């Protein structure tokens with residue numbers, strides 16, 4: 001069963017009139033959830049998690065967390081630079097995004113559910129240890145990965161980031177580690193400039209970072225091929241106990257900035273095409289991935 005987690009404070013993070021990272025993203029994601037017939041699975045007041053501040057301090061630092069809190073209280077409109085517009089509720093929203101994702105992860109790992117989807121903002125994957133970037137303040141998916149690694153029996157966590165932008169922050173945070181595998185499909189070259197194929201991790205983490213750059217304008221076929229032929233193989237080889245999806249939807253053809261042509265109808269070939277009712281075609285590797293999801297768990301976080 002899939003549970004969906006969100007919170008009204010995510011609407012209160014105000015980036016200013018006309019900004020592309022706006023609260024309408026939440027409405028769009030939740031409308032998609034409703035279209036999928038999952039509206040009754042949405043938890044709209046997701047409880048905070050007691051580990052929230054400790055994990056934020058571990059991934060970033062306690063000083064960095066305090067600095068964002070103080071900036072919000074003092075009415076600042078940017079954090080570090082104009083790249084990160086903020087409002088009085090930005091700290092609360094960013095902190096709640098981490099707390100809601102940890103709550104979702106806890107319910108997933110405790111066996112109540114084995115899949116979770118967190119609809120939250122501000123996003124997180126550009127945020128580095130001590131620096132916000134690209135509309136991101138706390139690296140939510142990194143916080144979840146770090147928390148997951150503390151749980152008994154979870155020794156390997158796989159993060160798959162399919163946002164159209166490369167997750168430079170997440171990559172940097174786990175660059176030299178082999179216990180968190182970071183894989184990304186993204187437009188390249190493009191903001192933020194990282195994500196080339198030769199970026200594979202360093203030290204003990206060498207080989208545990210995987211980048212799949214796409215040129216501008218590619219669509220469903222390229223994305224499906226990337227998932228089925230590269231990502232699923234990497235998951236099969238790595239054998240993670242948990243899979244985290246860093247779920248940016250800006251590769252969609254209607255995104256104003258992404259420049260890609262992915263549609264909402266993307267689906268693996270082994271599912272029947274409802275338009276012509278043809279028989280399903282089966283391929284072994286996606287099914288292998290599905291088995292893995294059932295044994296471990298998957299947590300998607302909207303970024």
Ligand SMILES: [Zn+2]
Pocket residue numbers: 163164165248250303
């Ligand atoms: Zn993005």
